């Protein structure tokens with residue numbers, strides 16, 4: 812299965828996996844993760 816990057820809209824926590832977590836482990840918000848592209852991930856990691 813393909814793994815994808817997910818980012819928490821609330822605290823910008825990054826998760827890499829098959830599915831987005833239901834609850835963000837950092838800020839505890841539910842369904843806060845949005846999928847984003849590997850290109851975006853590379854850009855963020857350079858910052």
Ligand SMILES: [Zn+2]
Nearest residue numbers: 819822835838
């Ligand atoms: Zn969060």
